[in-house]
Amino acid sequence: MIAVVVVGIGVDGWDGLSPTAKAEIEAAQVLMGNARQLEMVPGDFERITWPSPMLPALPGLFEANRHRRVCVLASGDPMFHGIGSTLVRMLGPDRVRVVPHPSSVSLACARLGWAVDDVEVISMVARPVELLHPVIHSGRRILVLGSTPASVADLLSERGYGESKLTVLERLGGPDERVHTDLSYVDPLHILAVECVGTKVLPRIPGLPDEAFEHDGQLTKREVRAISLAQLAPVPGQLLWDVGAGAGSIAIEWARVHPSCRAIAIEHHPDRAERINRNTKTLGVPGVHVVIGKAPEALTDLERPSAIFIGGGLTAPGLLAACWDALLPGGRLVTNAVTMESESVIAAWHPKLGGDLTRIAINRGSPVGTFTGWRPHMPVTTWAVTKEAE
Template sequence: MSQAQSDVVVVGVGADGWDGLSPAAQRAVRGSKVLMGSQRQLDLVPGDFERIAWPSPLVPALPGLFEKYRDVCVLASGDPMFHGIGTTLVRLLGGRVTVIPHPSSVSLAAARLGWALNEVEVVSLVGRSPDLLRAALTPGRRVLVLGGDPATVAALAGPVTVLEQLGGPDERVYQWSGQVSDPLSVIAIEYGGSAFSRAPGLPDDAYESDGQLTKREVRALSVSTLAPLPGQLLWDVGAGAGSIAIEWARTHPSCRAIAVEQSAERAERIGRNAAALGVPGIEVRTGRAPEALAGLETPDAIFIGGGLTVPGVVQSCWDALPSGGRLVVNAVTLESEAVVAQWYAKVGGDLVRIAVNRGSAVGGFTGWRPHLPVTTWSVTR
């Protein structure tokens, strides 16, 4: 896409302002009739332009702005395609947009710290829950945090380094110890604590539960059978403590889940478990399936862990799956196994029976204590 073909140019600007722009970026700014951006960004650019500061809320106003104006230069922070307005505008306007990036704050932070950027995990907390950081904290891992409060991040991760105003005349890099920090900062973490694996099968005591919890061994098999892929959506129907939805979402930051639970008390508990385990973005729908499934976004996979014998639940889930969608069902009682047997005869799939025995004390010795066997039915539509 060439600049000549587009009437919207998005220019990344650093903390060094106009003087830090490349010649191509300066030409793009000078060649426009209208500048758009935050007031701070608009103040960085000299010249006689019509200047439009972003309204609030921003996204709903964008179609009207770009229908009204042509020959627009949008000013963005750093790399506009890295957690920036550039991605939103390309999605909205397509071929009308040319992007001229500036080094991102993440690139500058990695350069200052001597960290290999390809080995660093980046977490954006801009407008998001700090609990997202929990899933990224693994021993020895280097993490860069955007938009976080140093006090909150330090409470979760331990000692942190703050990098302020990167690339600008007021740049500062320091170990945080309670100072007031500039909003234009990146927080660097070298985590030395303990953490849970992202692989399915977390310890049962990682969850707050009233006993309605898919046990560790069965959970590991269930999530692996659901086969999560980046960007996919799971429905966890009859979610209980939310463990299947949570472990699906923990496999990749872009995996999403909707937990459907009829008990309001358990639904609140799912939210607490999700936050504690680093996936606060899980959506919790309180209601009874199948009615609570109406209007939900089309899933890539569905897990049914509770309510299997309620009329219409399996049929509604089956109907909601797209071609290639995966359904996994766990049955414990004879009645729920009967439902599974009927559907297996109807549409096929795979049946697995899991019997778990855990060692525990028997007097002064060790013996096996069996858990209830679980029948798992899985099928691809």
């Protein structure tokens, strides 16, 4: 049984609605939405303006009106960063009917002549501007929702993309629609279009240059990091623990693979933890959660992960056992050892759990007088093991 109808409405209001959308609204007994949306609709309804905060109040609102015909007004396409998605999660898909309106992204692409399937869309609504970093590449087109255009311009300039073209599209679909490049004043109802122009490349594939990270020497080197990430096998939506995170490079590269990849970096040195936070912002994954504490004690009460990387503290009593117990069935554990003591821990556990052992030896070319020679790095023993699925 349908409990609620969600109707998308644009800046053009009632006149821009389809006959189907108007009929759904006219059949309602209760109309919910924000004040601006409710004012756009004529008729004799009980009108409920969203309270603040809205999300905690929703279950009570719909329970109180469960025997009445409820219509919810939403901006544009309700299933695109909108209330429609929230209500489907809360009430179930069989109890929500959605009547969409063109989204701001569709309207913006229509005005700009951009293909919708060829743009990156980033929502800045209550989110940090640093989320833009992973999608900034020369020639790419980005649509930014809920941004402060000046902060986007500052980030682009700091990144070396100051020549990028920024276009503001205001009140799309309405009679006072405006498309311009003046960032000094921007209407709150806007979308920002960015055409990236620059040369600095930060690819999404794991193995960023070591100099991309701020660190004090506690950093999983580029080649070993790329191998470790391949063994960890990032999957969208899964959670990683980066234990003994150092500069946070493994957690950061995991999170950069896909926007839904989540990571917790556990680091017991407060100064390193602060450094991880700075690196997450610089590299566009400010959602990486940093826990300051010493493992295994710091692992208590954390959400169970699908993958664990142990970069430091492997010899701490009980650490490996705690990580293995916390790992979800089917999850992957990867640890690297550069000392005999750490290797002895791996040697004791490998016969019990199996997995793959790899010895990595890296030699980098460097000047030897006027010539070039090879300088070896300390060899790294990598152990990767998958926990059996239940």
